[in-house]
Amino acid sequence: MPQSLLSLVAAELSAPADLRAAAMAGALAAQYPAASRAVLFYGSCLREENLDGLMLDFYLIVSDYRAAYGKSWLATANRLIPPNVFPFEHNGLIAKYAVLSEADFARLNSPAADNVSVWARFAQPARLLWAADDLARQRAIAAVASAAPTLLSLASPMAGEQDALSLWRTGFTLTYGAELRAERKDRSLSIVDADPDRYRRFGEAALAQGLPQSPAPEEAMTRWRRLQRQGKWLSVIRLAKASFTYAGGIDYLAWKINRHAGTAIEIKPWQRRWPLIGALTLLPRLFRGGAIR
Known part of the structure; x- marks a missing residue:
């Protein structure tokens, strides 16, 4: 059995x-x-x-x-x-x-x-x-x-x-x-x-x-x-929330994308200073480049 x-x-x-x-x-x-x-x-x-x-x-x-x-x-x-x-x-x-x-x-x-x-x-x-x-x-x-x-x-x-x-x-x-x-x-x-x-x-x-x-x-x-619609919006909302709860969250995001997608994203100092805005400004480029699907 x-x-x-x-x-x-x-x-x-x-x-x-x-x-x-x-x-x-x-x-x-x-x-x-x-x-x-x-x-x-x-x-x-x-x-x-x-x-x-x-x-x-x-x-x-x-x-x-x-x-x-x-x-x-x-x-x-x-x-x-x-x-x-x-x-x-x-x-x-x-x-x-x-x-x-x-x-x-x-x-x-x-x-x-x-x-x-x-x-x-x-x-x-x-x-x-x-x-x-x-x-x-x-x-x-x-x-x-x-x-x-x-x-x-x-x-x-x-x-x-x-x-x-x-x-x-x-x-x-x-x-x-x-x-x-x-x-x-x-x-x-x-x-x-x-x-x-x-x-x-x-x-x-x-x-x-x-x-x-x-x-x-x-x-x-x-x-x-x-x-699919709700999941992708939730991902964006969670990303925004993580900028408040996750120290160095934007660097982790870049690390994960580079590791999996073979990209070479580098985080600028201003993006670390304002991680919420920095993370959101990455999204259009990531979608265009296919790094995030």
Whole structure:
């Protein structure tokens, strides 16, 4: 009998990870002692053996935003436009981390999400490196386990073939069109091709348990167009918000684009002085040059 999707997700989240990343996750949770519930490690660094010089990616899951920030305006910003994103350094490693409440993390991995940013990431491999207690661990696992069915159910009406790998490839291609992305056009397909056995196993387990109800093809097309419009605007709004929450955010933006798109963007002193304006002035040039798609 094939493994259930929940057991596959639980095993993957519990798999070993770089010890330095695990230590960083614990240090990150300690920054929010009254609110931290779980810390997840995801992204391209998960596959790297040497983390020096790389920007690690974490999600910090908190009980609620008031517990995390007190009465600060950051709590309101996180609630209205989740997530907040911050830089973090620990023992020579650098990272960025996004903050979501347990409720928002569950919602944004589900078909109820109004954008793709969370479920598109957690349909891919991740590690649960720290949890406050067993309940926090089980909630994080359950939330992540809904990401793959969400992606596959929305991809199904748009896919010509209905086998697991075709659904994954269609889903990732569509999600890359629903965000501002610095990666090349073929990046969405390379995700599946890098580990087809993993995506076959997870996809077949999701199909065996039954996907959330898929919309009709016309409704699905309308839904994806809405996700694409809203996702790109949300990316711009989050970029603007990050200029207030993320020290050196404009330099990180340039670094990420240069790394993925092969460009040579250099940030001018005035753009660092006024990062919001500087970031927004980059957008037309990035769209024209195809560095962000």
